[in-house]
Amino acid sequence: MKELEAEFLGRYFWDGCLTVKNNKAQFSITGDLKEEKEFYKRVVVPEFNELFNLSLKLREYKSNGVCGLYYSSKNFARELQETYNLKPGKKLNVNLPLLKTKNEKIAFLRGIFDTDGSIYFCKSYFKTKKPTFCNSFHYKPKIKIALISEKIITFIYNIFLELDFSPRMYSPRKQKKQENIIYALVLDNDKDVKKWITEIGFKNIKHKTKVKVWEKYGFCPPKTTIKDRYMILQGVLDPLTFYSWKQNDL
Structure with missing residues (x-):
């Protein structure tokens, strides 16, 4: 398997959708219009076209805030099913890819975390008499993914172990009674995040800009948009404006 194929499968396993119904078929892979348009335009669309020798263009739907790829083709749907053993419909019980090499495993992980994972930053909640850097700023990075498929999350967990990571699994949970059970894991120690x-x-530029802000300032404020982070990196926006305290409080 090519690394590009493994990365495509990682992206597909959450943001992708294969629908086959009434003699019609459509493949789509979508993301958030505001936060992921650049990622889809610069990465997802070109790599998809390269992999499948197509010339599709990014489509935008402002009404529901979505952008992505849409391809209606029974032959293409059949190709995905035969080549990659993909199942149409919901991804609760999927056929997992056979990843033989280290590079294939890395590409798959990057693909699925780019589309459905997240990197976020926490501060310390250890109480001190005076504010410190650690309990004032969101300085500690964590990389997390949460899915409704126990099969996929276990697959990801085992790949991490094979690559010498130390992932931590969360207990399965439901936010609401009518919702699916959520399975999640996190990389939350410094060694794993650096690795x-x-x-x-x-x-995904959405994630990369968070890392760049953290590397530049030693912290990354929560609830920033990709536009905010570009402005911070350009020196136009002070990251301290996302905090209510004053600098001389430290």
Whole structure:
């Protein structure tokens, strides 16, 4: 398997959708219009076209805030089913890819974390008499993914172990009674986060800008948009404006 194929499968396993119904078939892979348009335009669409020798263009739907790829083709749907053993419909019980090499495993992880994973930053909640850097700023990075498929999350967990990571699994939970059970894991120690950034990395600009802000300032404020982070990196926006305290409080 090519690394590009493994990365495509990672992206498909959450943001992708294969629908086959009434003699019609459609493949789609979508993301958030505001936060992921650049990622889809610069990475997802070109790599998809390269892999499948197509010339599709990014489509935008402002009414529901979505952008992505849409391809209606029975032959293409059949190709995905035969080549990659993909199942149409919901991804609760999927056929997992056979990843033989280290590079294939890395590409798959990057693909699925780019589209459905997240990197976020926490501060310490250890109480001190005076504010400190650690309990004032969101300085500690964590990389997390949460899915409704126990099969996929276990697959990801085992790949991490094979690559010498130490992932931590969350207890399965439901936010609401009528919702599916959520399965999640996190990389939350410094060694694993550094290993991810240096050996796997992100292609999604949404995630990459968070890492760049953290590397530049030692922290990354929560609830920033990709536009905010670009402005912070350009020196136009002070990251301290996302905090209510004053600098001389430290």
